[in-house]
Amino acid sequence: MDFNTIIQILDSSVRLMTPLLLACLAGLYSERAGVFDIGLEGKMLMAAFTAATVAALTGNVWLGLCAGILGSLMLSLIHGLASITFRGNQLISGVAINFLASGLTVLLGQKIFGLGGRTPNLTPGAELQAITTPFHDWLSGIFGPDMAATLTTMPRFTEIRLPFAEALRDVPVIGPIYAELISGHSILVYVAFLCVPATWWLLNRTRFGLRLRAVGENPASVDTAGVSVTRLRFAAVAICGVLCGLAGAYLATGLAAGFVKDMTAGRGFIALAALIFAKWRPWGALGATFLFGLLEAVANRYPNLELGPITIPSMFMNALPYILTVIILAGFVGRAIPPRAGGEPYVKER
Amino acid sequence: MDKMPKWADVILTPLISLFLAFAISALVILAIGESPWEALKTMVTGAMGSSYGWGFTLYYTTNFIFTGLAVSVAYHASLFNIGGEGQAGLGGLGVAMVCLFIPWPHWTLALLGAMVGAAAFGAAWAYVPAILQAKRGSHIVITTIMFNFIAAALMNWVLVSWLRPVGSMDPASANFPASTHLPKISDFFAAFGIEWGQHTPANVTFLIALLACVAVWALIWRTKLGYEIRAFGRSESAARYAGISPVRITVITMLISGGLAGLMAINNVMGEAERLILNNVEGAGFIGIAVALMGRNHPVGVLLAALLFGFLYQGGGELALWTSIPRELIIVIQALVILFTGALDNMVRMPLERFFTARRLGKRA
Numbered sequence: 217m218d219f220n221t222i223i224q225i226l227d228s229s230v231r232l233m234t235p236l237l238l239a240c241l242a243g244l245y246s247e248r249a250g251v252f253d254i255g256l257e258g259k260m261l262m263a264a265f266t267a268a269t270v271a272a273l274t275g276n277v278w279l280g281l282c283a284g285i286l287g288s289l290m291l292s293l294i295h296g297l298a299s300i301t302f303r304g305n306q307l308i309s310g311v312a313i314n315f316l317a318s319g320l321t322v323l324l325g326q327k328i329f330g331l332g333g334r335t336p337n338l339t340p341g342a343e344l345q346a347i348t349t350p351f352h353d354w355l356s357g358i359f360g361p362d363m364a365a366t367l368t369t370m371p372r373f374t375e376i377r378l379p380f381a382e383a384l385r386d387v388p389v390i391g392p393i394y395a396e397l398i399s400g401h402s403i404l405v406y407v408a409f410l411c412v413p414a415t416w417w418l419l420n421r422t423r424f425g426l427r428l429r430a431v432g433e434n435p436a437s438v439d440t441a442g443v444s445v446t447r448l449r450f451a452a453v454a455i456c457g458v459l460c461g462l463a464g465a466y467l468a469t470g471l472a473a474g475f476v477k478d479m480t481a482g483r484g485f486i487a488l489a490a491l492i493f494a495k496w497r498p499w500g501a502l503g504a505t506f507l508f509g510l511l512e513a514v515a516n517r518y519p520n521l522e523l524g525p526i527t528i529p530s531m532f533m534n535a536l537p538y539i540l541t542v543i544i545l546a547g548f549v550g551r552a553i554p555p556r557a558g559g560e561p562y563v564k565e566r
Numbered sequence: 567m568d569k570m571p572k573w574a575d576v577i578l579t580p581l582i583s584l585f586l587a588f589a590i591s592a593l594v595i596l597a598i599g600e601s602p603w604e605a606l607k608t609m610v611t612g613a614m615g616s617s618y619g620w621g622f623t624l625y626y627t628t629n630f631i632f633t634g635l636a637v638s639v640a641y642h643a644s645l646f647n648i649g650g651e652g653q654a655g656l657g658g659l660g661v662a663m664v665c666l667f668i669p670w671p672h673w674t675l676a677l678l679g680a681m682v683g684a685a686a687f688g689a690a691w692a693y694v695p696a697i698l699q700a701k702r703g704s705h706i707v708i709t710t711i712m713f714n715f716i717a718a719a720l721m722n723w724v725l726v727s728w729l730r731p732v733g734s735m736d737p738a739s740a741n742f743p744a745s746t747h748l749p750k751i752s753d754f755f756a757a758f759g760i761e762w763g764q765h766t767p768a769n770v771t772f773l774i775a776l777l778a779c780v781a782v783w784a785l786i787w788r789t790k791l792g793y794e795i796r797a798f799g800r801s802e803s804a805a806r807y808a809g810i811s812p813v814r815i816t817v818i819t820m821l822i823s824g825g826l827a828g829l830m831a832i833n834n835v836m837g838e839a840e841r842l843i844l845n846n847v848e849g850a851g852f853i854g855i856a857v858a859l860m861g862r863n864h865p866v867g868v869l870l871a872a873l874l875f876g877f878l879y880q881g882g883g884e885l886a887l888w889t890s891i892p893r894e895l896i897i898v899i900q901a902l903v904i905l906f907t908g909a910l911d912n913m914v915r916m917p918l919e920r921f922f923t924a925r926r927l928g929k930r931a
Contacts, residue, residue, distance in 0.1 A: 254711065298909035302916075307646055307707050309909035311855055312901045319897030320594070326892045327598040333892065485711055492708065529727065535719035538712040542694075545704035545712075554705070 219389075223396050225513050230401065231471060232516075233509025234408045235260065235463040235480075239487035240494065240501040241411050242459035248419065248496055249452030250432035250557040251299055252306040255291065255313030256460055257484025263288040263464025265321035268335040268475035269328060275371050277338075277469050284468075285461030291317060292457030300449045303561030314484070322477050333477040338372040338469060373402035373470040402470040404462055411459070415498040428452055432555035435562040445562045463487075489541035496555065508537045569919040580862060580907055582914045587902035594898055600891050612884025613877045619884075621752065621766020626850075627876030628768070628833045631775040633854025634872050635782050636827035638863035642786055643819040644799040649695060649710030650827040651851030652717030653688040657828025658835040659724060660687030662842035665742040666729075676746040677770070680832050688828015689821040691717060696820030700813040706820075714851075725844055739842040748837045769837035778826065779865040785822070795819050827851060849897075853879075856900050859908040875900070 239256045246253040266287030271280030291313050298309040322333035329335055378399035385395040419425035427448055431438045435445045467483070468475045486508055493507075494500030514521065515533035522528075592602035613623045633650045640647035647653075660683035670676035695709035722737070729739040748769045755762035786792040798805040798815045806812055830850060835842055853875055860874070861867025882896035906914070 254707065294905070298905065302910055302912040304909035304912055305646075306909075307648075308855075308859065308904060311648065311852075312905035312909055315852070315897050315901035315904065319894040319899075319901060322892055322894035323594065323598055323898060326890070333894070482715060485715065488708070489712065529723055531719040531723040531726075535716045538715045538719075542698070542704070542709055542712050542716075545702075545709055546698050547702050547704070 220392065223392050225510070225517060227397050227400075228513040228516065229506065229509040230397065230405060231509075232512045233505045234401075234405045235467050235471065235483055236487050236490055236505040236508055237408045237501060238404075238411065238459050238463035238466065239484055240490045240505050241408075241415050241498065242456040242463065243488055243491045244415065244494075244496060244498065244501060245428070245452045245459070246456040247491065247558055248432045248555055249428050249449050250435060250555055250560065250562070251295070251449055251453055252310065252559045253295065253453075253456060254307055254310035254488060255295055255317075255484075256456075256487050257480050257482065258310075258314035258317035259288040259291045259457060259460035260464040260467065260484050261314075261321055261478070261480045262291055262317040263461040264468035264479055265317075265325060265335070265464075265475050267461075267465035268338065268468035269325070271338055271371050271469050272329070272335045272474070277370050277372050280371075280469050281462075281465045284465030285458050288461035288464060289454065289457040292453050292460075296450050296453040299561065300446055300453070303563065306559055306561075318478060321475070325475065325477075335468070335475040338473045371469075372473050373404060373466070375400045376403055376406070402466070404466040404470050407462065408466075409502075412498050412502045415501075419498065424451075429555075431562075432557055435557050435560075439562070439564065445564075449562075460484075486537050489537050492541055492554075493544055495553070507540075511536050570922045574918060574922060576862065579911070579914055579918060580860060580867075582918075583906040583911065584860065584903065586914070587899065587906040590902050591895070591899045595891065595895070598891065600889060605885060605889065605891060605895075608885055608888055609877070609881025612888070613881040617761075617763040618766055619880060621750075621763030621768045622880040622883075623873075623876045624751065624768040624772050625766065625833070625838065625876075626879040627872045628772045628775045629830050629850040630853050630857050630872035630875045630879075631779060631869060632830035632833070633827055633851050634857030634861060634868040635778055635854075635865065636823045637854045637858035638861065638865075638868055639782060639786070639795075639826060640819055640823040641858060641863045642792075642799045643795045643815060644802075645699070645816065645819060645823070646707050647692065647710055647820065647823050647827075648707055648855065649692060649713050649824070649851070650854045651847050651849070652710070652714040653691045653824040653827035654830045654847045654851045655717045655721050656691040657684035657688040657831035658842050658846045659721065660684045660828060661831045661835045662729065662739050662742075665746040665836060666739060669743070670745050673746060673748055677748060677832065677836070680746070680836050681774070681829060684828045684831040685825035686828070688831075689825040691828070692820045692824025693817070696817045696824075699820075700816035718845075722844065725842065729842060737844045741841045742836065746836065747840060748832075750837075767838040769833065771833040771837045774829075774832070776869070778829065779869050782826070783865040791818065827854070853900060856904045856907075860903055 239260055242259075243253050243256050263284035267280040267284030270283035271277045274280070295309050295313055298304040299306040325331070325333040325335060376399070378394070381395040381399035384391045419429060427438055427443055428451075431445055431448045438448065439445050464480070467479060472479065487505070490501060490504035490508055493504035511533055515530045519530045520527050521530075521533065595602040595605050611619070613619045633654060636650050636653070637647055661680045664679045664683035665676065668679060670679065691713060692710075695704075695706050695713055698704040698709055699706040725737040725739065730737060731740045748771065750763075750766065751768040751770070751772065752763040752766060786796065794805065794810045794815055797808065798810055798812065802812055805815070830847070834850070835846055839846065857868055857871040857875055861869070861871040878896050878899055882893050885891045885895060886893040
């Protein structure tokens with residue numbers, strides 16, 4: 217395996233880990249606040265669908281992104297209503313949300329596009345740009361006409377070339393790493409990576425973060441301090457919705473060019489696994505999702521990985537994140553302890 | 567003092583929840599520009615209007631009885647087994663091995679053998695999450711989800727590189743020998759000269775599913791083990807104080823649950839496909855969750871809920887055939903049923919409790 221292959225695999229790992237990382241951080245906010253969320257998968261799927269649909273109808277990926285976040289937030293609201301307001305079973309609510317998204321996306325997709333639950337391919341086309349004109353005028357007033365044209369005729373997220381990427385390409389070692397691995401991703405990839413320190417800072421260095429963590433460990437103490445448990449948990453669930461929205465939008469308008477039925481393909485559960493792997497910590501989430509992204513990238517590149525005398529089938533590589541998570545959960549490699557009040561609805565008066 | 571009379575708790579609450587779920591489903595159908603009334607008529611005609619429809623409805627019902635019972639047995643011990651999908655898949659592997667590698671003289675013996683294989687494989691797949699929950703405290707919901715994915719990968723590998731006959735491109739096992747083919751319900755009727763449900767997959771397994779309902783009822787409410795399971799589910803600390811071993815109950819309950827999920831395979835793998843195919847469970851393991859929730863974890867409720875979902879499943883297929891409503895409508899209905907009867911239970915229950923309390927206080931005054 218030469219240097220270029222390694223760079224290519226790492227590059228593809230970064231792409232594949234991005235939705236996992238966003239969803240994992242989404243779950244982190246929710247679960248650190250004491251609300252279990254196995255509906256990450258459904259929220260991502262809904263976001264992928266609404267993002268791709270709006271991007272296809274308007275030709276504008278930014279509107280698509282907003283729609284993705286909204287779609288995911290709607291399901292978050294249902295989850296919050298069920299698990300916070302009505303003190304229902306959070307796991308059952310999550311299961312319901314996954315099915316709701318899986319069914320609704322196909323039903324609505326068939327109604328809007330008639331393509332069997334798919335959205336049209338998001339390639340720049342004339343028929344997609346009609347609705348964007350008013351935004352065009354508004355944007356060109358701010359950014360100038362050239363930038364406005366690129367922004368409004370973008371049906372999907374394109375790769376961003378960081379400055380000097382081409383100039384540095386020929387520098388040995390550092391050149392390819394910068395030009396291939398670091399440069400040339402869509403903006404949501406960079407957003408996802410920035411979310412890691414941001415989450416760490418928010419959780420560990422702000423008053424909101426302290427309260428959020430407290431509400432996941434001992435909600436009664438937060439309540440005694442005069443802070444609303446309900447409001448804090450709803451805030452956490454909403455942040456979770458926004459991040460799942462980003463993850464879904466990236467899947468359908470960044471990684472792929474359009475929505476297909478059940479396109480999340482278990483990524484929400486891998487993110488959940490990564491969250492346990494990360495022991496509910498932001499930097500751990502980065503490491504865990506990178507590991508799982510790498511596994512997926514290797515499995516994609518080598519369907520049958522030959523390691524000397526034994527051949528590892530791709531199915532094993534695909535199952536490895538789940539197997540590793542079970543091993544971690546079993547506590548053989550460091551114990552993963554969830555937030556203490558996780559899964560428990562908070563009852564103010566007993 | 568109970569806040570509500572028993573009938574309101576057992577019948578009224580689920581009925582209102584169900585009504586809400588179906589009302590929203592009707593709104594969804596309206597939203598995609600179809601008529602809910604027409605859709606309902608198509609579904610009723612397709613699923614119950616003919617013996618052909620009934621044949622498929624009962625076939626699906628059989629699947630859902632097994633997976634629904636699996637979820638409800640675990641639920642009595644406060645264990646949420648989402649792993650029915652994987653356990654039923656592994657049950658299929660057990661059935662396939664029994665049918666392919668043992669020469670059976672008659673289908674009755676083959677059925678008994680296949681039942682042992684299906685239950686053993688399903689139970690084995692539930693054993694690891696069970697033991698991890700009991701001994702290491704790993705959350706059973708997460709481990710059973712993970713085991714669903716591991717099962718999918720394992721089945722894929724088994725079918726592609728091991729059970730697939732030489733020269734076949736299809737990731738499926740060879741056809742089972744004729745001596746293992748189960749009699750269809752239509753065969754019973756044909757023996758008496760009645761034409762009922764020709765070419766439908768409903769088979770003798772339906773009767774076994776009914777027996778399983780009785781067995782689960784007897785187990786939960788008429789045996790010492792069932793008492794221990796319920797006591798453990800109500801309060802782990804009280805159960806431990808009464809000398810009930812949490813490890814033993816967790817493991818045994820999950821083995822029964824996994825075995826029941828695995829038993830589904832005698833219906834879909836042995837009774838219908840007559841070979842092991844990829845993704846043979848088709849989501850029935852997950853529908854078991856909705857069935858158990860709707861049936862309040864009681865075998866009679868599970869039976870009725872399974873019948874309703876059998877009807878929805880077959881009717882949904884007919885909808886996709888005759889109208890432009892996709893099959894996925896069933897998944898939406900399933901989601902809404904789980905949401906309203908499971909997660910949003912209190913939304914219905916709290917106002918009802920308030921109503922009944924107010925009425926009782928009014929009477930007293």
